[in-house]
Amino acid sequence: MDKKCIAELVPSGYSMKYVPCLGSRKGGGVALLYKSTISFRLLGSSTTANYTNLEHMDCVLNTGEMTVRLAVVYRPPLSKDNCSTSPDFLDQWSTFLAGYITHNNEIIIVGDLNFHVDVKNDRDAQ
Numbered sequence: 001m002d003k004k005c006i007a008e009l010v011p012s013g014y015s016m017k018y019v020p021c022l023g024s025r026k027g028g029g030v031a032l033l034y035k036s037t038i039s040f041r042l043l044g045s046s047t048t049a050n051y052t053n054l055e056h057m058d059c060v061l062n063t064g065e066m067t068v069r070l071a072v073v074y075r076p077p078l079s080k081d082n083c084s085t086s087p088d089f090l091d092q093w094s095t096f097l098a099g100y101i102t103h104n105n106e107i108i109i110v111g112d113l114n115f116h117v118d119v120k121n122d123r124d125a126q
Contacts, residue, residue, distance in 0.1 A: 009033075019045040019057045021076075030057045030072045030111065038063055053089040054096060060105070069103055071096075073111035 010016045015036045021028030034040060039062040046055040055074040060067060073096075075089060093113075100107050116122050 017042065017057065019047060021046065021055050028055055028074065028076055030055055030074050032057060032072050034061065051092045051096065053092050068106045068108055071109045073109060073113065075113040077114040
């Protein structure tokens with residue numbers, strides 16, 4: 001996503017941080033749209049961590065009154081190009097979550113893990 005596209009998407013008074021996906025896959029990546037008065041600090045992302053089944057952005061947001069650690073995560077759906085198995089993802093997800101155990105501030109984790117709990121025979125959702 002180029003700067004011109006970001007400028008068109010972001011309303012006045014807001015900022016956006018975008019972390020593209022790694023590899024040659026189309027789409028993917030994660031983004032965060034936040035009010036410009038909020039202090040944003042990027043701690044880590046898909047470009048700095050070695051997760052093959054998880055794209056993410058790990059950041060700290062500070063309003064002056066409150067500090068929150070925020071993780072934005074995306075697990076691409078299974079496909080012929082992304083044929084990762086559930087155990088691989090679960091191992092990486094456990095490692096990812098372990099990084100938040102000793103953090104003192106509020107923690108919010110948001111995103112799309114592509115678990116389809118409405119599909120009864122989906123092994124990952126079970």
